[in-house]
Amino acid sequence: MSAAFLDSTELTLNMGPQHPSTHGVLRVILKLDGERVISTECVIGYLHRGVEKIGESRTYAMFAPYVDRMDYISAVSNGLGYCLGVEKLLSVEATPRAQVVRVILTELNRIANHLIWLGTHALDIGAITPLFYTMREREEVLKIFEKYCGARLTTHAFRIGGLQYQLYEGFEKDIAAFCGTFPSRLDEYESLLTGNRIWVDRLKGVGILTAKDCMELGVTGPLLRAAGVAWDVRKALPYSGYEQYDFEIPTCATGDTLDRYTVRMQEMRQSVRIIQQALGRIPDGPIIAKVPKVIKPPSGEVYVSVEAPKGELGYFIVSDGTLNPYRVHVRPPSFLNLQSLERMAKGALVADVVAIIGTIDIVLGEVDR
Amino acid sequence: MIRRILRRLLLADLFEGLWVTFRNQHPRNIYTEQYPLEKPQVAERYRGAPRLNIHPESGETLCISCNLCAIVCPENLIVVGWERDARNRKQLTTFTYDLSRCMFCGLCEDACPVDALELTQDFELASYTREGAIWDRQMLEEGPRPTEYTQ
Numbered sequence: 001m002s003a004a005f006l007d008s009t010e011l012t013l014n015m016g017p018q019h020p021s022t023h024g025v026l027r028v029i030l031k032l033d034g035e036r037v038i039s040t041e042c043v044i045g046y047l048h049r050g051v052e053k054i055g056e057s058r059t060y061a062m063f064a065p066y067v068d069r070m071d072y073i074s075a076v077s078n079g080l081g082y083c084l085g086v087e088k089l090l091s092v093e094a095t096p097r098a099q100v101v102r103v104i105l106t107e108l109n110r111i112a113n114h115l116i117w118l119g120t121h122a123l124d125i126g127a128i129t130p131l132f133y134t135m136r137e138r139e140e141v142l143k144i145f146e147k148y149c150g151a152r153l154t155t156h157a158f159r160i161g162g163l164q165y166q167l168y169e170g171f172e173k174d175i176a177a178f179c180g181t182f183p184s185r186l187d188e189y190e191s192l193l194t195g196n197r198i199w200v201d202r203l204k205g206v207g208i209l210t211a212k213d214c215m216e217l218g219v220t221g222p223l224l225r226a227a228g229v230a231w232d233v234r235k236a237l238p239y240s241g242y243e244q245y246d247f248e249i250p251t252c253a254t255g256d257t258l259d260r261y262t263v264r265m266q267e268m269r270q271s272v273r274i275i276q277q278a279l280g281r282i283p284d285g286p287i288i289a290k291v292p293k294v295i296k297p298p299s300g301e302v303y304v305s306v307e308a309p310k311g312e313l314g315y316f317i318v319s320d321g322t323l324n325p326y327r328v329h330v331r332p333p334s335f336l337n338l339q340s341l342e343r344m345a346k347g348a349l350v351a352d353v354v355a356i357i358g359t360i361d362i363v364l365g366e367v368d369r
Numbered sequence: 370m371i372r373r374i375l376r377r378l379l380l381a382d383l384f385e386g387l388w389v390t391f392r393n394q395h396p397r398n399i400y401t402e403q404y405p406l407e408k409p410q411v412a413e414r415y416r417g418a419p420r421l422n423i424h425p426e427s428g429e430t431l432c433i434s435c436n437l438c439a440i441v442c443p444e445n446l447i448v449v450g451w452e453r454d455a456r457n458r459k460q461l462t463t464f465t466y467d468l469s470r471c472m473f474c475g476l477c478e479d480a481c482p483v484d485a486l487e488l489t490q491d492f493e494l495a496s497y498t499r500e501g502a503i504w505d506r507q508m509l510e511e512g513p514r515p516t517e518y519t520q
């Protein structure tokens with residue numbers, strides 16, 4: 001009698017696009033051997049809006065609000081990258097006052113991004129409580145954005161050459177108050193998660209990505225730093241005056257999911273440090289540099305990258321000397337970091353795939369653009 | 370070492386976490402907004418429903434029909450209509466603003482040289498029809514008309 005009925009057959013499982021823990025409309029086709037993952041295949045494009053193509057039919061100033069809609073969790077960083085790119089093309093530099101305010105807002109945005117990552121990642125793993133607390137703190141950051149520029153999520157806070165809005169009354173007080181209370185809130189999250197045995201057991205050794213893997217795949221941001229490479233665009237290629245601030249690049253050794261959690265928690269503390277330093281040194285002066293009303297950069301091409309909360313965010317802008325950019329290419333951190341899913345998920349359990357997707361910290365608006 | 374084993378045995382980490390959740394139950398720590406019952410106060414600079422300002426006394430529009438908002442709008446959703454009067458000056462006739470395409474970037478507001486077009490703090494913009502999202506000059510000046518229902 002043959003035992004053919006005992007042979008295990010490969011099982012194909014569709015995870016998403018309507019799966020709550022894929023953080024959007026990501027579809028992952030899992031090939032399973034029992035509970036183990038043999039291979040994964042990402043299907044992306046459900047949220048494709050053709051942002052890069054839209055850029056070709058808009059003027060430089062008009063396109064700025066669209067970049068906010070790629071990584072809508074950290075819209076301020078997106079806007080900063082784009083504005084820096086066009087400024088480099090125009091050979092102008094933002095005024096000193098604008099630069100400091102830009103640093104403050106992008107670091108606040110980094111905190112907001114990591115907070116929503118922490119809440120949703122913990123929710124995926126099964127810890128519901130941190131989500132409520134992180135959302136509460138994120139709300140304070142969003143209130144500051146709302147008071148400063150009138151929008152909470154898709155802020156459009158920066159303009160080419162500097163800022164559009166003057167600081168509102170009490171801007172520094174609000175941020176100082178947030179920076180005062182936030183580290184103790186971080187301690188609260190840490191007492192909920194860092195020491196928690198379930199949390200540690202669930203994350204330790206899951207989804208290991210070595211430094212070599214990261215470099216092969218072009219993975220940047222907290223994933224790379226968790227693997228032990230101290231690469232941060234803010235330190236390596238300083239922009240917006242980041243070289244004046246004293247902060248550290250948190251790194252870890254093994255590059256598993258727990259390390260990435262540790263790195264991001266440390267990054268939030270470093271962001272608070274940067275904001276506190278920047279608050280004391282907002283210079284007076286104009287908020288926007290002398291930029292022509294009609295922006296018509298000379299023909300040429302430029303690549304500018306900034307350290308977005310998710311990794312290196314690059315803008316490659318080609319100008320042909322007309323009013324519209326000839327080409328705007330975005331190097332989105334989420335898209336490149338997502339490619340590491342295949343390597344991390346191989347041999348993992350299905351439940352760990354959820355943790356791995358969560359730890360990459362993707363936003364599908366940015367993956368698909 | 371003994372301390373660590375004791376902490377593990379007595380589930381100290383779990384109780385520390387529980388203490389955080391317990392502490393946050395204090396009524397002072399409630400952050401929920403009772404939205405439909407209590408309308409939240411949005412910031413002064415909030416970019417919400419557009420408004421075409423009129424002179425508070427004479428009731429005449431402040432708009433000078435310069436068409437800059439229509440030029441600067443990334444979505445091309447503003448249509449300004451004007452005609453020349455006897456002295457060959459522009460007089461605003463129509464002003465259409467398609468809210469269904471608006472992304473509230475605020476570029477039109479920035480471009481307006483006379484502060485006629487403004488994005489206000491009103492954020493309740495739902496309407497029952499697609500046409501309801503296209504605001505004409507009267508709606509922009511007076512605010513949205515209340516919906517009338519028939520049986």
